[in-house]
Amino acid sequence: xxxxxxxxxxxxxxxxxxxxxxxxxxxxxxxxxxxxxxxxxxxxxxxxxxxxxxxxxxxxxxxxxxxxxxxxxxxxxxxxxxxxxxxxxxxxxxxxxxxxxxxxxxxxxxxxxxxxxxxxxxxxxxxxxxxxxxxxxxxxxxxxxxxxxxxxxxxxxxxxxxxxxxxxxxxxxxxxxxxxxxxxxxxxxxxxxxxxxxxxxxxxxxxxxxxxxxxxxxxxxxxxxxxxxxxxxxxxxxxxxxxxxxxxxxxxxxxxxxxxxxxxxxxxxxxxxxxxxxxxxxxxxxxxxxxxxxxxxxxxxxxxxxxxxxxxxxxxxxxxxxxxxxxxxxxxxxxxxxxxxxxxxxxxxxxxxxxxxxxxxxxxxxxxxxxxxxxxxxxxxxxxxxxxxxxxxxxxxxxxxxxxxxxxxxxxxxxxxxxxxxxxxxxxxxxxxxxxxxxxxxxxxxxxxxxxxxxxxxxxxxxxxxxxxxxxxxxxxxxxxxxxxxxxxxxxxxxxxxxxxxxxxxxxxxxxxxxxxxxxxxxxxxx
Amino acid sequence: xxxxxxxxxxxxxxxxxxxxxxxxxxxxxxxxxxxxxxxxxxxxxxxxxxxxxxxxxxxxxxxxxxxxxxxxxxxxxxxxxxxxxxxxxxxxxxxxxxxxxxxxxxxxxxxxxxxxxxxxxxxxxxxxxxxxxxxxxxxxxxxxxxxxxxxxxxxxxxxxxxxxxxxxxxxxxxxxxxxxxxxxxxxxxxxxxxxxxxxxxxxxxxxxxxxxxxxxxxxxxxxxxxxxxxxxxxxxxxxxxxxxxxxxxxxxxxxxxxxxxxxxxxxxxxxxxxxxxxxxxxxxxxxxxxxxxxxxxxxxxxxxxxxxxxxxx
Numbered sequence: 001x002x003x004x005x006x007x008x009x010x011x012x013x014x015x016x017x018x019x020x021x022x023x024x025x026x027x028x029x030x031x032x033x034x035x036x037x038x039x040x041x042x043x044x045x046x047x048x049x050x051x052x053x054x055x056x057x058x059x060x061x062x063x064x065x066x067x068x069x070x071x072x073x074x075x076x077x078x079x080x081x082x083x084x085x086x087x088x089x090x091x092x093x094x095x096x097x098x099x100x101x102x103x104x105x106x107x108x109x110x111x112x113x114x115x116x117x118x119x120x121x122x123x124x125x126x127x128x129x130x131x132x133x134x135x136x137x138x139x140x141x142x143x144x145x146x147x148x149x150x151x152x153x154x155x156x157x158x159x160x161x162x163x164x165x166x167x168x169x170x171x172x173x174x175x176x177x178x179x180x181x182x183x184x185x186x187x188x189x190x191x192x193x194x195x196x197x198x199x200x201x202x203x204x205x206x207x208x209x210x211x212x213x214x215x216x217x218x219x220x221x222x223x224x225x226x227x228x229x230x231x232x233x234x235x236x237x238x239x240x241x242x243x244x245x246x247x248x249x250x251x252x253x254x255x256x257x258x259x260x261x262x263x264x265x266x267x268x269x270x271x272x273x274x275x276x277x278x279x280x281x282x283x284x285x286x287x288x289x290x291x292x293x294x295x296x297x298x299x300x301x302x303x304x305x306x307x308x309x310x311x312x313x314x315x316x317x318x319x320x321x322x323x324x325x326x327x328x329x330x331x332x333x334x335x336x337x338x339x340x341x342x343x344x345x346x347x348x349x350x351x352x353x354x355x356x357x358x359x360x361x362x363x364x365x366x367x368x369x370x371x372x373x374x375x376x377x378x379x380x381x382x383x384x385x386x387x388x389x390x391x392x393x394x395x396x397x398x399x400x401x402x403x404x405x406x407x408x409x410x411x412x413x414x415x416x417x418x419x420x421x422x423x424x425x426x427x428x429x430x431x432x433x434x435x436x437x438x439x440x441x442x443x444x445x446x447x448x449x450x451x452x453x454x455x456x457x458x459x460x461x462x463x464x465x466x467x468x469x470x471x472x473x474x475x476x477x478x479x480x481x482x483x484x485x486x487x488x489x490x491x492x493x494x495x496x497x498x499x500x501x502x503x504x505x506x507x508x509x510x511x512x513x514x515x516x517x518x519x520x521x522x523x524x525x526x527x
Numbered sequence: 528x529x530x531x532x533x534x535x536x537x538x539x540x541x542x543x544x545x546x547x548x549x550x551x552x553x554x555x556x557x558x559x560x561x562x563x564x565x566x567x568x569x570x571x572x573x574x575x576x577x578x579x580x581x582x583x584x585x586x587x588x589x590x591x592x593x594x595x596x597x598x599x600x601x602x603x604x605x606x607x608x609x610x611x612x613x614x615x616x617x618x619x620x621x622x623x624x625x626x627x628x629x630x631x632x633x634x635x636x637x638x639x640x641x642x643x644x645x646x647x648x649x650x651x652x653x654x655x656x657x658x659x660x661x662x663x664x665x666x667x668x669x670x671x672x673x674x675x676x677x678x679x680x681x682x683x684x685x686x687x688x689x690x691x692x693x694x695x696x697x698x699x700x701x702x703x704x705x706x707x708x709x710x711x712x713x714x715x716x717x718x719x720x721x722x723x724x725x726x727x728x729x730x731x732x733x734x735x736x737x738x739x740x741x742x743x744x745x746x747x748x749x750x751x752x753x754x755x756x757x758x759x760x761x762x763x764x765x766x767x768x769x770x771x772x773x774x775x776x777x778x779x780x781x782x783x784x785x786x787x788x789x790x791x792x793x794x795x796x797x798x799x800x801x802x803x804x805x806x807x808x809x810x811x812x813x814x815x816x817x818x819x820x821x822x823x824x825x826x827x828x829x830x831x832x833x834x835x836x837x838x839x840x
Contacts, residue, residue: 012772012776013781013782014781015779015781016781065666067666068823070819071665071666071816071819071820074665074813074816075665075666075667078665078667078771078813079667079771079772079773080771080773081772081773084771084772084773085667088667088770089666089667419773420773420776421772421773421774421776421777422773422777423771423773423774424768424771424773424774425777451777462812
């Protein structure tokens with residue numbers, strides 16, 4: 001556990017990529033294989049299913065720390081991180097532990113899920129009392145599952161490839177592929193991961209997704225439009241549909257196996273040729289067009305999918321790439337080749353081929369971008385003709401070119417402290433718009449301001465608080481911000497009667513007074 | 528409140544007709560220490576401890592009328608008897624003891640209980656009412672031993688030196704920057720100070736406080752927060768706020784070292800205890816939490832809204 005806690009601290013302590021890779025390599029060299037497998041699993045963002053309610057964890061930590069509930073709450077507001085708050089509040093350890101990471105995970109952490117409260121409580125105290133502050137912090141992070149440490153999957157893959165022992169290099173792409181799909185963190189997996197190239201026996205394993213960067217600069221800088229294949233940028237769930245060994249697997253980009261959530265696509269899989277992998281977007285779809293994404297959210301939220309919801313919100317896979325054909329990895333084939341092959345598979349009611357948008361010039365394409373909202377898409381995807389299907393987020397061959405967001409001017413009415421690196425600062429804001437002379441809450445936004453602006457708003461909130469509800473401060477309605485957002489919908493769950501997607505602060509309107517902010521009528525006009 | 532009350536210009540003592548660290552110009556100001564949130568220019572007369580006169584002058588201007596006293600020297604101001612006592616925060620930093628009509632009040636300013644070679648150590652003063660700072664008044668704030676922090680800074684510096692990297696250590700001045708300068712081991716390598724630090728170093732040296740040698744080509748540079756970004760440098764900061772991971776990450780620092788000119792939670796409770804005060808007023812962000820804790824533990828307490836800053840310390 002000490003090695004792992006030191007790794008966590010080392011990764012956390014530097015913003016330099018090379019130092020992070022070096023820390024990972026040091027860890028892989030020192031840790032036993034069963035520990036290393038678990039470390040990789042956590043570092044790339046996998047986590048065990050919920051082990052313990054946060055409420056219980058807080059209750060036991062409060063008891064062990066000997067502070068009242070309210071003071072724990074104050075501390076959490078200042079620290080902004082649950083696992084860290086607990087680590088900082090616990091009394092000094094009574095002993096120390098030399099037990100390795102995999103012991104703590106396999107013998108204590110995972111069995112917690114099925115253990116009774118008394119056992120869980122005893123195990124937690126056992127761990128806390130044997131661990132120093134660093135180890136407790138890492139341990140609490142493992143339990144709460146908020147294990148983020150500023151390391152991307154790409155970085156872990158890079159460190160693994162660089163470290164690969166005994167002279168036989170394993171290419172980073174191979175490691176990335178081996179880390180996909182279902183696997184059990186154990187010494188055996190670690191050996192497979194680091195083994196020389198071999199045929200994989202794992203039939204469910206998806207390919208790493210190729211991710212586009214947002215377009216930088218002017219569209220004309222991409223060269224001739226003829227070098228690019230243009231598609232609409234669909235607003236759904238990115239997914240890979242795989243048919244192998246007579247079974248169907250649907251993977252989300254977050255690498256969750258979501259086959260069960262979409263019976264239509266499980267049925268589609270059964271009709272695909274053996275050894276097929278299609279990359280696409282799962283979309284709610286009716287009468288040849290997408291439904292609003294909010295409809296999909298209704299469906300995602302359900303544990304049991306009844307016939308009614310399946311009929312109301314049917315889904316399709318809008319397919320745009322083919323990664324495997326006839327059991328062969330075809331990612332290195334040119335885009336046109338993969339597309340042609342996909343077109344031959346596609347004719348199916350639940351597999352829609354993502355249409356290619358034609359335009360004779362960039363100018364014409366810009367015109368056509370205005371159709372985006374009516375089509376319920378986010379803009380365009382630009383794919384370089386002749387390009388392979390790459391691994392992870394890469395510049396150059398795929399670009400996303402999104403439409404300008406909607407925007408309104410709204411007034412800051414509530415603020416609450418943020419979390420993580422924004423702890424102890426008021427960074428989470430609620431904005432109001434005018435409705436009959438009163439400000440009604442309209443949207444929450446957390447991002448878009450510079451650190452300098454955040455400090456200014458924080459100081460404003462502290463000086464202009466007019467009421468408190470727990471950590472939420474009501475503030476004098478004075479500051480106006482331009483909010484940008486993607487989608488807009490009627491909603492009975494919001495007081496303004498309107499729900500927006502991805503609201504964020506586009507800029508601070510120092511030039512506007514609160515009474516000059518937008519009103520509900522202006523916003524309804526956007527519907 | 529009775530001996531002290533809040534007015535537009537700051538905290539005022541009616542019996543003595545003076546202000547404590549006023550936030551606007553007044554006729555007579557008693558200054559607890561020379562940080563800019565406490566020592567503002569424009570008042571007609573200032574009173575402070577002799578040890579802090581030069582630092583105060585640097586804040587309020589060369590022509591300001593500054594009267595000085597020794598620690599514990601008793602003055603009669605109007606009907607009040609006033610004396611200043613060490614707070615351990617800066618050279619000349621003081622708690623203000625005010626006695627009138629059989630009542631004793633102590634106004635703490637900012638204070639700190641651990642050893643600091645650059646200033647006179649904190650002394651508890653018995654009183655009926657204690658006005659305490661509460662910058663770090665939450666139990667998550669407990670400081671490691673200063674020696675432990677200094678050793679951690681030295682280890683970081685040594686490792687950077689071996690990697691051929693400059694170490695840039697951000698520290699507030701006056702205060703933590705000089706405390707660190709005085710404590711670091713010069714055998715490791717040459718240390719330099721940013722001009723924003725050096726302007727205060729001169730004052731320290733001028734009154735005989737030893738800060739150690741400085742070099743022109745340092746491997747460790749002490750600089751005010753937010754200055755001196757260098758390409759091949761590792762950056763770190765000393766401050767009590769570094770106790771929280773988020774505040775360090777927000778500044779994109781490589782390391783955060785916990786060392787503060789303010790009392791941590793256990794020290795605040797100990798200091799309050801040692802005053803024997805029946806009533807406590809707590810200033811600063813976490814004043815309400817401290818007051819509630821004290822109330823729940825059998826003392827009369829309340830939070831007090833002021834305009835004192837919380838700095839980088």
